[in-house]
Amino acid sequence: MIVGVPKEIKNHEYRVGLTPAAVQEFVAHGHSVVVETNAGASIGFPDSLYENAGAEILNSAESIFERAEMIVKVKEPQPNECKMLRENQILYTYLHLAPDPRQTELLVASKATCIAYETVTDNKGTLPLLAPMSEVAGRMSIQAGAHFLEKAHGGSGTLLGGVPGVSPGKVLIIGGGVVGTQAAKMAVGLGADVTILDRSLPRLRDLDDIFLGRVHTVYSTAEAIEHYSSRADLVVGAVLIPGAAAPKLLNRAHIKAMKPGSVLVDVAIDQGGCFETSKATTHQEPVYVVDDVVHYCVANMPGGVARTSTMALNNATLPFGLALANKGAKQAMLEDPHLLNGLNVHKGLITYKAVVDALGSELNLEYCDAREAINS
Structure with a gap:
């Protein structure tokens, strides 16, 4: 799978979706990684470290979104990023959709498979990526x-x-x-x-x-x-x-x-x-x-200590990210109900009930069970 890491564009957001060490893990599993230039430079991860880890450096977000089968970010995609997503592409990041009708509309329109860090669960009933x-x-x-x-x-x-x-x-x-x-x-x-x-x-x-x-x-x-x-x-x-x-x-x-x-x-x-x-x-x-x-x-409070936050976040997100890349989104989620709980949007369907509860009447949304959505 081709994994893409764009540079974060939210105000004063310096975190990055993958560290060079995480890139090396993806490459070791046989995947290709493309990283936008200077995506991690401000927190001590220059392009050279990504290249040494096996990534290819690209000059624009547009090229990242065009090439990648899975986009790995930190913050929710901004409107112009949402519009670059496409059907069957995987988005793996924080989403926080419930208070954000505009982002929700755009992700539904993209028909991408959108997995939210903040709703992935574990055996203890906690939220390991949050x-x-x-x-x-x-x-x-x-x-x-x-x-x-x-x-x-x-x-x-x-x-x-x-x-x-x-x-x-x-x-x-x-x-x-x-x-x-x-x-x-x-x-x-x-x-x-x-x-x-x-x-x-x-x-x-x-x-x-x-x-x-x-x-x-x-x-x-x-x-x-x-x-x-x-x-x-x-x-x-x-x-x-x-x-x-x-x-x-x-x-x-x-x-x-x-x-x-x-x-x-x-x-x-x-x-x-x-x-x-x-x-x-x-x-x-x-x-x-x-x-x-x-x-x-x-x-984005943790963005204020972006280096610490990026490394802590990657420690948690990497295993699930590798599962998505190794098995593909559908198989990875069917095998892991905790990863399936992270699915919020899939092919234009909202698969997380709390989002529908918050925005359903405003956006005329209906809830679809996540397992039914990925099997349809």
Whole structure:
């Protein structure tokens, strides 16, 4: 199979779909890899490393899409990339379709086979291709929040760790999954006063054991969200419903009741955001202010540490990518139900129900079972 790696074109997105080491693995399995020039140059992977790994360097995205049978990316394809996709071509990347009707329309029109990293599952019921970026984003959420709490950057001037004689800052983390756990680790490490809200009692018990009482674990209710957000210096939105639009857990009234200069970091922004006032931002202009509360809603947070993120992502995506190349998309997905769960669009059909639930009425979409779609 010919595998293509275009350069990412989203604002300040420096990650790349395949590292040179991953390219070498594809080549060792008998596949050809074409990489757009300078696709990884900004994070220390120059064209020469890709050539040494066995890739062919091409000068444009158009040539990559034209040659490749499978496109491997990081972020969702932008409109001009969607229009270069064709029937029977495989797209393997993050998609986050539920809050993105335009991309969904274009992928349906392309008739390509579109596999979303964020909905591939594993035997534990977790999301192995989302996890590494969730780990990165969770850790970055505290780093970013601490930065924008500084007075010069619009915050209240609060140091999360405090100092002897001065209380530490209060951090509220909504959601105790991968993002929330990693955020808590960073916040605890800084010495902050940390509270985690979650609706799973077993998960709250696990978190209590992990942190040995160094965080407050609280069952998530509307009252708890209102109470703890009004006292927080930093709130991290870390909720996830796989493939679906994020629920709006903080409404405008909650945000208006927060302390002036407090900071919201919405890690769920890829799925539409979990705060009513959230809107996607970029690394170039990462924040805005609503009701004296600083909002950080960067839609590709891990892109800020692109080298670390690229290597972590490739560690997770490579085995599934090799299966797609070795067996072809249909056979690979029929043999692996977890990879099949990653299929979101196939030959003009939507095969992930949460996408139809979010956009079906707006776009007049109908759900088709993934196995039925690839067997039709």
